[in-house]
Amino acid sequence: MAGARPHPFADRRRRRQPRIPAPRTKDDDLRVTIESLGAKGDGTARTPAGPVFLPFTLPGEVAEIDAAAEGGAHPAYALVEEAPDRRAPACPHFGQCGGCDLQHANEELYRAFKRELVVSALERAGVGAEVAPLVACPPRSRRRVTLTAVRAGNRVLLGYNAARSNRVVAIETCPIALPAIEAALPFLQKLAGILIDRKRPLKLLVTATTAGLDVSATDASRLSDKARQQAIGLTLEAGIARLAVDGEILVKARPPLVDFAGVAVEPPPGAFLQAVESAETAMAELVLSHLSGAKRVVDYFSGCGTFSLRLARHAAVHAVESEAAALEAQDAAHRRSTGLKPLSSERRDLARRPVPAKEMKRFDGIVFDPPRAGAEGLSREIAGSGVPRVAAVSCNPVTLARDIRILVDGGYRLLGVTPIDQFLWSHHVEAVALLTRDR
The missing domain is CATH 3.40.50.150 (Vaccinia Virus protein VP39)
Known part of the structure; x- marks a missing residue:
């Protein structure tokens, strides 16, 4: 790709799409112009084989892709020309974490x-x-997130799934979530280490309420008495309002209330x-x-x-x-x-x-x-x-x-x-x- 500036996410796309070969020579490359955003936020462009979808691109941008890429695929690409509507993403995990599609678009386009x-x-x-x-x-306003924890050797990774993947991307920050949720990430990491099963991912639904955070874990391991007491102690030490594991309330320091225009409701664990x-x-x-x-x-x-x-x-x-x-x-x-x-x-x-x-x-x-x-x-x-x-x-x-x-x-x-x-x-x-x- 002589003269083409690699897109910051192009290498990761190649790793996720190994069956689509990376561009090798200039003759193998196909230059396309992004015409619009698809329903899932990917940039769409036309090729002789049909439309292709390029994540993290914007209308008006020019990209070079492998000419052999099939229509509809998400091929590796390099961005040649950027659109004026592009802006710097707000999160360092953007492009790896699958939670956000459009942090690179300015407010008007978005x-x-x-x-x-x-x-x-x-x-x-x-x-x-x-x-x-x-x-x-606005940013930092989401009061409810679902995090996934998986074992990676001796470590536990806590974060969100990558786009179109079951791979978990560990996160250290989250600019969509309320600050109280973001600040609790170290606690949630420790809690996941206690609750996680050896063979399956652990889900943590975290909700910010008027009384503090409400945490509902699902697909946890079968807890020993020691693990149960560790989870309870850690939760109380962190000032969490309530912890439930697979529907069972392990500890409730305070009722986790949400306010519906002056009416206080205590939702059950995991409720919508x-x-x-x-x-x-x-x-x-x-x-x-x-x-x-x-x-x-x-x-x-x-x-x-x-x-x-x-x-x-x-x-x-x-x-x-x-x-x-x-x-x-x-x-x-x-x-x-x-x-x-x-x-x-x-x-x-x-x-x-x-x-x-x-x-x-x-x-x-x-x-x-x-x-x-x-x-x-x-x-x-x-x-x-x-x-x-x-x-x-x-x-x-x-x-x-x-x-x-x-x-x-x-x-x-x-x-x-x-x-x-x-x-x-x-x-x-x-x-x-x-x-x-x-x-």
Whole structure:
């Protein structure tokens, strides 16, 4: 590659893609221009064999790749020309750790990319909508991370998986996480050394709460009494609020509480929680504004009460969720609080057993926030229910667009969609869609 400046991540790409030969001579190289960013944040370029995807490149940049690279592959490359939109990454682990895709993009390009993910998904579904600007997410704001620990000889590595790999990249810093989580990395490293199994990776879900950190470990080894006491002692010494191992609470120095607009909830170990508090607030404000005036509201996929407990300040709420522990947590929070309207709950697997449309007719507002697979079956029932106001929350623009299409075909009018960032520098984006219809 005469004259080409090797891209800082090119060598690592070669190690991860050994079947694609590294460029050898100038005749073997193919010069390509990055045309756009793909759905996962990779730069896309055209070759005679089809499109290729080059991680950590930006539109307008020129790269040289092996001319023999197959279309669709992630070949080794060298960056020849940089785009003006490129900036220095915020993290020294960027390019190795798979947690972030786009730290090298400036703010304008990054925000446009995230909004475009929602716009494109809606267009492919044939849905016309007003898409608001992205609600931004600041660095060092993520209150919830999942770390992986693995054995490497006599050492234990703690960090995140590399992109498209099970290889764990050990980290010393994390600029997306709250400072309290980053500061706890040495403690988490020691804890992992006590809990880790000999044959499988250990997962540590770490959540920052109003009472301190809540740590939930899964796939741990079978603990001896000595190891158990070591883990408890280390946790208390570090000032951690609670430690659970494979669902069992080993120690709880203080209840790990999260605040849903003035309602304190103690989530069960490992329970779902929105990753960034400011993003959760933005979602809740959109939902509550849309459903204001509703007297009877149903919250599908309610979790621990992110929306249901907020809605209960102004409406009677029925919360539906598959996890019994999550329902118990929101019920307990409701009982402890004052000034709330009635809250009823129902345990139900909404993916397997969507609520029939006729059972929804008693409500005048619906909010649903499903997993990434969306709520196709439930959306079909909502479409036939006639409930006048619906708020759809999703972490997957593709399944959200599909569900909106179902609702629009059933007579709903889409008022608008707001993309919300809570997965900073990744290709993931949250969105809230607001719909209405005449009863």
